[in-house]
Amino acid sequence: MDSSLLSDIAEITEIRARAGADARVVFVAGNFNTVHPGHLRLLKFASECGDFLVVGVAGDHIPGALLPAQLRFDGITAISFVNYAFVMTSAPEDIIRVLRPTVVVKGDEHESKDNPEQAAVDEYGGKLMFSSGEMRFSSIDLLKRDILEPNLGSIIRPQDYLDRHAFSMRDLRAIMEKFKGFRVAVIGDLIVDEYVSCEALGMSQEDPTLVVTPILQERFIGGAGIVASHACTLGAEVSYFSVAGTDVAADFAREKLQEYKVTATLFEDDSRPTTLKQRFRAAGKTLLRVSHLRQHDIEPRLARRFIEKVKSSLAACDLVIFSDFNYGCLPQAVVDELIAACVERNIPFVADSQSSSQMGDVSRFKGAMLLTPTEREARLAVRDYNAGLVVLAEQLRQQSRADNIILTLGAEGILVHAKPEDNGDWLTDRLPAFNISPKDTAGAGDSLLTCTSIAMAVGADIWQSMYLGSIAAACQISRVGNIPLSSTDLMQELKDFSITDTLLASSGQRKM
Incomplete structure (x- = not known):
C-alpha cells in the first residue's frame, strides 16, 4: 500500500x-x-x-x-x-x-x-x-443573518417622555438589575413557530398562483413559551406551566426551554397536537400562515392536575404572567381559581389574551396589575368598535378591574391608561413605536408584556416600565423569529443620551 x-x-x-x-x-x-x-x-x-x-x-x-x-x-x-x-x-x-x-x-x-x-x-x-x-445559497446566508443578527440601528429613544416623567436611563438600568433572581411563573399556551423562508420563482402559468421554493426552515419557541424564555434570559428565575401533545414539536419545545434554563412543566394531552404555526416568507414578507392545532378546552381531570401543580409553586413566586392564546390551555374555571390563589397570597398578576385568528376576551382576567391587549382585542372584549382610544381603555378597565391598561397599536406605538397613586383621575400617555424599521413584528407583544410586567413587579412605576417594555419590543422585532431577549442588547439601548442625541431629539431626527 x-x-x-x-x-x-x-x-x-x-x-x-x-x-x-x-x-x-x-x-x-x-x-x-x-x-x-x-x-x-x-x-x-x-x-x-x-x-x-x-x-x-x-x-x-x-x-x-x-x-x-x-x-x-x-x-x-x-x-x-x-x-x-x-x-x-x-x-x-x-x-x-x-x-x-x-x-x-x-x-x-x-x-x-x-x-x-x-x-x-x-x-x-x-x-x-x-x-x-x-445562487440561492447566498439568500440562505442573508436569511440566517436576519435571524441571528439584530438590527438595533433602527431603534429610537424618545427623550421628551423621560423628561415628562422625571426618570433617566440610569434609573432604568437600575431597575433591570433587580430582574436577577426575581421569581416568575408563566402560564399559558405552548406554541412552536416554524419559519419557512422561500425564494419566489414566479407565477404559475396554469392559475394565478405565486410559486415559491423553500430554502431555509427554522423553528422557535412561541406562545407563552417565549414569554417564559424572555423572562429567563432577562435574569428572572422562571417556572412555566402549559399543555403539549406527544409529538416532535413538544420534544423540540422541551429542548429549547431547557436550553433557555426555564423550569417547564408540560402536561401531556393526547387529544391535541402541540400547536405548530408555520409562516411561509419571501423577500422579508409573510405570504401565508398555516396553523396546526386544536382549540378545545383541556378536560376537567387534566385541568385539576394543572391547577394543583401551579398552586403548589406559588409559595416561591413573586409574579404570575398569564399568556393566553385561547387554544384551550386556560378555560375560565382554571383562570378563576388561579387568580383567586394569587389574590389570597398577595401575588401580582398580569395578562395578555391574544385574538388574531382566534377569539378571546382579555377582560376575563379580573383584577390584573396590567393588561396589554391590542386595540382590536380591547374592542372585542368590551364590544365597542367606535369609541376613542381613551374611552376604550377606560371601558376595558372598568370591565376587567385592572390597575393598568396598555393598548398596543402596532406602528402607532402604545397608549397607557394608568391607575393614579392618589386615587384621582386616571392618567393617560403614549409612546411611539421605538423601532422604525422592524424585520418581524410577530414577537412585539410578548416581549412588551414580559419586560413591562417584571419591571412593575420589582417596583418601577408604569411610566418607567412601559418605556423598558418598548425598548424590549424594539429589540425583539429587529430580527426574524422568536429568539429570547438579550439583557446585553437592552442594557446597550439604556445607555445615557449624548449631546448629539439631544440635538437630534430637538430636531425630531434622533436615531440610535
Missing part, C-alpha cells in the same frame, strides 16, 4: 465511525485557497446530495495550493454543513476507492475534462456529479 495513503485511511476509519453504516456519504476534494461564494454554493449542493458531507483539502505538496494546508482546512471546518474535513496526503481517486462514497461532487468546470475520479466510482457503483451549486 502506498505509504501516503496510510494517514488517509485513518481519517476514513473515523469518517465511517461518525457517519454510521447506513449514511450516504458525499465527498468533495479541492485546494480551497480562499473559500468564496462559489465554494459555498458547491458545498451546499453537495450536502444536499446525501447524509454526511466529507471534504478533502489538498495537501501543501499539490500544485495550486497557495496557502498553508492548516489555514485552508480551518476555512472549510468553519462551514456548518460540512460534517467532516481532513487534509489529504494522497490523490482524491485513491481516497475514493477506500472511502467508497455514494456521491462524489466536482465543479461544472471539470465536466469536459479528464476525471480520474470517474474510474474510481465506477469500480464500486458510485456516482460522480458536476455542479456549481445554486
Whole structure:
C-alpha cells in the first residue's frame, strides 16, 4: 500500500465511525485557497446530495495550493454543513476507492475534462456529479443573518417622555438589575413557530398562483413559551406551566426551554397536537400562515392536575404572567381559581389574551396589575368598535378591574391608561413605536408584556416600565423569529443620551 495513503485511511476509519453504516456519504476534494461564494454554493449542493458531507483539502505538496494546508482546512471546518474535513496526503481517486462514497461532487468546470475520479466510482457503483451549486445559497446566508443578527440601528429613544416623567436611563438600568433572581411563573399556551423562508420563482402559468421554493426552515419557541424564555434570559428565575401533545414539536419545545434554563412543566394531552404555526416568507414578507392545532378546552381531570401543580409553586413566586392564546390551555374555571390563589397570597398578576385568528376576551382576567391587549382585542372584549382610544381603555378597565391598561397599536406605538397613586383621575400617555424599521413584528407583544410586567413587579412605576417594555419590543422585532431577549442588547439601548442625541431629539431626527 502506498505509504501516503496510510494517514488517509485513518481519517476514513473515523469518517465511517461518525457517519454510521447506513449514511450516504458525499465527498468533495479541492485546494480551497480562499473559500468564496462559489465554494459555498458547491458545498451546499453537495450536502444536499446525501447524509454526511466529507471534504478533502489538498495537501501543501499539490500544485495550486497557495496557502498553508492548516489555514485552508480551518476555512472549510468553519462551514456548518460540512460534517467532516481532513487534509489529504494522497490523490482524491485513491481516497475514493477506500472511502467508497455514494456521491462524489466536482465543479461544472471539470465536466469536459479528464476525471480520474470517474474510474474510481465506477469500480464500486458510485456516482460522480458536476455542479456549481445554486445562487440561492447566498439568500440562505442573508436569511440566517436576519435571524441571528439584530438590527438595533433602527431603534429610537424618545427623550421628551423621560423628561415628562422625571426618570433617566440610569434609573432604568437600575431597575433591570433587580430582574436577577426575581421569581416568575408563566402560564399559558405552548406554541412552536416554524419559519419557512422561500425564494419566489414566479407565477404559475396554469392559475394565478405565486410559486415559491423553500430554502431555509427554522423553528422557535412561541406562545407563552417565549414569554417564559424572555423572562429567563432577562435574569428572572422562571417556572412555566402549559399543555403539549406527544409529538416532535413538544420534544423540540422541551429542548429549547431547557436550553433557555426555564423550569417547564408540560402536561401531556393526547387529544391535541402541540400547536405548530408555520409562516411561509419571501423577500422579508409573510405570504401565508398555516396553523396546526386544536382549540378545545383541556378536560376537567387534566385541568385539576394543572391547577394543583401551579398552586403548589406559588409559595416561591413573586409574579404570575398569564399568556393566553385561547387554544384551550386556560378555560375560565382554571383562570378563576388561579387568580383567586394569587389574590389570597398577595401575588401580582398580569395578562395578555391574544385574538388574531382566534377569539378571546382579555377582560376575563379580573383584577390584573396590567393588561396589554391590542386595540382590536380591547374592542372585542368590551364590544365597542367606535369609541376613542381613551374611552376604550377606560371601558376595558372598568370591565376587567385592572390597575393598568396598555393598548398596543402596532406602528402607532402604545397608549397607557394608568391607575393614579392618589386615587384621582386616571392618567393617560403614549409612546411611539421605538423601532422604525422592524424585520418581524410577530414577537412585539410578548416581549412588551414580559419586560413591562417584571419591571412593575420589582417596583418601577408604569411610566418607567412601559418605556423598558418598548425598548424590549424594539429589540425583539429587529430580527426574524422568536429568539429570547438579550439583557446585553437592552442594557446597550439604556445607555445615557449624548449631546448629539439631544440635538437630534430637538430636531425630531434622533436615531440610535
